[in-house]
Amino acid sequence: MEQPAGSLLCFTKVDKSFDGKSVLTAVDLQLEPGMVVGLLGANGAGKSTLMRIALGIIPCDSGLVTTLGQAPQQLDSGHKQRLGYVPQQPFGYEGFSVERALAMHSSFYPQWDMELQQQWLQRFGLDLKAQVQRLSGGQRQSLALIMAMAYRPQLLVLDEPVASLDPVARRRFMADLFELALESGSAVLFSSHITSDLERVASHLALLKAGELLLFKEIDALREEVRLLKFAADSDIQLPESMRLLATTRAGCVVDGYRGQALPGMIDARRLNLEQLFMELHP
Numbered sequence: 001m002e003q004p005a006g007s008l009l010c011f012t013k014v015d016k017s018f019d020g021k022s023v024l025t026a027v028d029l030q031l032e033p034g035m036v037v038g039l040l041g042a043n044g045a046g047k048s049t050l051m052r053i054a055l056g057i058i059p060c061d062s063g064l065v066t067t068l069g070q071a072p073q074q075l076d077s078g079h080k081q082r083l084g085y086v087p088q089q090p091f092g093y094e095g096f097s098v099e100r101a102l103a104m105h106s107s108f109y110p111q112w113d114m115e116l117q118q119q120w121l122q123r124f125g126l127d128l129k130a131q132v133q134r135l136s137g138g139q140r141q142s143l144a145l146i147m148a149m150a151y152r153p154q155l156l157v158l159d160e161p162v163a164s165l166d167p168v169a170r171r172r173f174m175a176d177l178f179e180l181a182l183e184s185g186s187a188v189l190f191s192s193h194i195t196s197d198l199e200r201v202a203s204h205l206a207l208l209k210a211g212e213l214l215l216f217k218e219i220d221a222l223r224e225e226v227r228l229l230k231f232a233a234d235s236d237i238q239l240p241e242s243m244r245l246l247a248t249t250r251a252g253c254v255v256d257g258y259r260g261q262a263l264p265g266m267i268d269a270r271r272l273n274l275e276q277l278f279m280e281l282h283p
């Protein structure tokens with residue numbers, strides 16, 4: 001299997017099962033510099049599994065994965081320094097002050113950006129003298145984000161990075177995330193259940209449903225081309241080949257590839273925001 005040069009993360013026909021139960025099926029995904037990909041999916045859809053495979057924490061069963069051009073389970077230390085990850089439950093540094101934890105962590109990264117660290121400490125209102133084990137859930141998450149981002153990794157993988165942040169910190173962080181990717185030619189893969197965040201900052205949406213990547217598309221194109229088509233009762237619904245049926249619901253057909261076509265019996269082609277799309281795909 002050939003994978004394109006220049007991608008920061010590439011999945012080709014990736015399958016993964018746990019205990020005989022399929023969790024990812026034939027997943028194709030490609031992240032290029034500057035992409036901020038929001039990964040959306042119901043609980044248990046396979047988002048964390050996909051991320052853990054990308055990072056080499058667990059292997060896939062079949063298919064091909066390259067992370068920064070290497071097999072993820074064989075990443076050398078030079079490549080690991082170009083990779084940032086915040087897991088769903090950030091870990092470590094109990095018994096340390098924030099200051100000591102950051103000093104220790106940054107010592108692994110020659111390219112650590114002290115100014116960026118300071119900016120984000122202020123932004124998140126983190127006290128350098130505070131003990132890590134006494135931080136709140138959101139403060140811990142903020143610290144984990146600083147630790148994953150202050151060396152400007154080329155590929156940043158964030159598993160629900162903002163779940164414990166308050167709305168103000170969340171909004172600022174999301175804006176920073178986008179800027180970081182654009183500025184430094186990085187790619188970001190982040191999962192979130194907060195569709196409004198995803199809509200605001202992601203350049204692309206990757207939508208996983210029961211382990212299948214149902215959609216991987218630029219957000220702008222998604223707004224135009226993913227529609228809920230409604231038809232008059234008793235219509236003989238015939239979709240053109242250029243349209244892909246994503247779901248049939250009581251409300252109509254959710255399709256990808258709508259380009260203004262008038263179809264026999266069609267009475268509406270409604271745009272859907274991400275939350276509405278998610279609801280239509282998970283009736």
Ligand SMILES: Nc1ncnc2c1ncn2[C@@H]1O[C@H](COP(=O)(O)OP(=O)(O)OP(=O)(O)O)[C@@H](O)[C@H]1O
Nearest residue numbers: 018019023041042043044045046047048049050088
């Ligand atoms: N190590 C494991 N052993 C067995 N089953 C696992 C393991 N890790 C994940 N699973 C199963 O794989 C499926 C996908 O889990 P995963 O954590 O990838 O979902 P997710 O989309 O990240 O969910 P959430 O939104 O709830 O975090 C679930 O059914 C989960 O129980």
